[in-house]
Amino acid sequence: MKKNILIIPGDGIGQEVTTWGKEVLNKIAEKYHHEFIFDEAIMGHTAIEATGNPLPDETLEKAKASDAILFGAIGHAKYDNDPSAKVRPEQGLLKIRKELGLYANLRPILLFDELLDASSLKPEVLRGTDILFFRELTGDVYFGEKKRNEDNTFASDLMNYNRYEVDRIARKAFDAARTRSKKLCSVDKANVLETSRLWREVVQEIAKEYPDVETEHMFIDNAAMQLVKNPKKFDVVLTANLFGDILTDEASQIAGSMGMLASASVGDGTGFFEPIHGSAHDIAGQNKANPLASILSAALMLDIAFGLQEEAKEVTQAVADTLKAGWRTGDIANAETPANKILGTKEMGAKVLEFLK
Amino acid sequence: MKKNILIIPGDGIGQEVTTWGKEVLNKIAEKYHHEFIFDEAIMGHTAIEATGNPLPDETLEKAKASDAILFGAIGHAKYDNDPSAKVRPEQGLLKIRKELGLYANLRPILLFDELLDASSLKPEVLRGTDILFFRELTGDVYFGEKKRNEDNTFASDLMNYNRYEVDRIARKAFDAARTRSKKLCSVDKANVLETSRLWREVVQEIAKEYPDVETEHMFIDNAAMQLVKNPKKFDVVLTANLFGDILTDEASQIAGSMGMLASASVGDGTGFFEPIHGSAHDIAGQNKANPLASILSAALMLDIAFGLQEEAKEVTQAVADTLKAGWRTGDIANAETPANKILGTKEMGAKVLEFLK
Ligand SMILES: CC(C)[C@H](C(=O)O)[C@@H](O)C(=O)O
């Protein structure tokens, strides 16, 4: 198989972690005789510094022309502390999602037994948890019209959904539920929001086409609570852009650390694969970041973008083997982890490569 | 002290739990020689059934005329499953919040040592947690214009804030931080939302007037994660209506159960005191609901509305003593709780009264 893969490291720890996602893809290519051709492009703060634009045209063109994208992270504290900045790194990420039509963001909460103790939740609460989030990614209050009046006394963002936007992501989620335990929970705030009421209506309609899937509707506040109380009760979770952003970060604690979670954004065009963690500027360049989320993003790419299930499984297994052998980065270590088992980014990445043989 | 207290039981378990909040207030009145005069009014589904209106004029008039309101819960599954219903119980709650100018919702996350084991979080993660949420309550996407186009292909809700709305709640939160450990965390999504950028600007400005308070800004996704990972890192948390709704429900798991959390809504007029739990129709009328959140709401009323700190402390202490003596309702029991220690709503309420002597 021959594929063109674009690497967009982005900001902060992005460069360090995508290095290892790429190494793993290289290893898989070698082993299974695929040809993966890599190119690289800039986005976010890095791109603003270089060109003034968080998503340069060249990056977008390369993205559209590639078969899959491995992305690192975005964001910089500089802009966070300056709410009036007009050009911001995140605009690059939002624009590429929109331009590539990446309306479905899949976030599997994959729990490795070895990390049961890394979580702040009790092991008995966690054991057996396996959730697949479908977060809508190109609509909602993220993309609605933004306003600020001239004297800075008022600001607004339009939260909005079109029926077809709910329809297409719902179908993807129901299809996935069919291949799993046939349970789907749709999360909204239909007791307050008109957008959520439209969302719920559409999901109710589509549910009729999937009578074999048990469908539940839950309010976002309740879902945020249940996710801590009893994560096992969830299987496929379908939700809007903003609620999905919040719930999936919260759910990262089920997996022990944000540093473990990969995501796949898919839709009309080239698929986009990225860790759910951010740019973590506080540890950038210090060889401290956990490369596993980027490596697992590469596994999702193999599986979802290229249909290479065996290769994907092998990568996930190598991550499991690395953890089983006791290797940890700082974020997933605990008080009992021996100091000589705690590795930096490079050493952890190299371990996974070893297990890929 | 002479006070007029309006009881609004609302829907579901509301009647059962407010009964005990009221009993406790009665007991305190007797013991401390206060005169509490009670009246009752309807709201929500109950009011729709009786009058067609979720907030009848009579209820609103009584509310405005009273010195404090003890509220139960609102909502009914009937409307949740019918997204196209035009009249909904929640409209009553939203309208009374707006009409009374209840812009600040205080939600203390009070952790009783006895309940450390009732949580899905590890005791060592929880121990020492003490958070006070300030949730803005009369703005945001809750009250912005709602639209639905004629052919039902589009829906929207306007998320919006005025500067003065952020200003007044921020000041309340900073004032509270001064009386506590002088740490304030403001939660927003300023990397995406214009509303959040205005929010952050205003909070940054006000922070300058409180140089003794250590101010931090956090994105909502990160906050939802950190709250599970390390709740102890939070003290006063300031946030908008929607984010506050989500975060405080999530935080209920720190206290072991939604059935434990009280809240105070204050602002321009009569204060409004209510549990953060919902109407829980599945257990309504079965003597299963936990009355402690209503009792603790009564304690907040004594403290915040009437300035009766000693009386408030005594109520909280009676709840602590009841828990210390091993008494539990179902929601806060665990596998080790002896069956004869698990009480119904009435029995639990009566226990607290006993401890109030
Ligand atoms: C960086 C930010 C714009 C982004 C989002 O909110 O979507 C991030 O939090 C994510 O979840 O991918």
Ligand SMILES: CC(C)[C@H](C(=O)O)[C@@H](O)C(=O)O
């Ligand atoms: C019932 C609902 C409208 C309400 C809200 O979202 O504000 C509730 O969840 C709350 O937190 O008081």
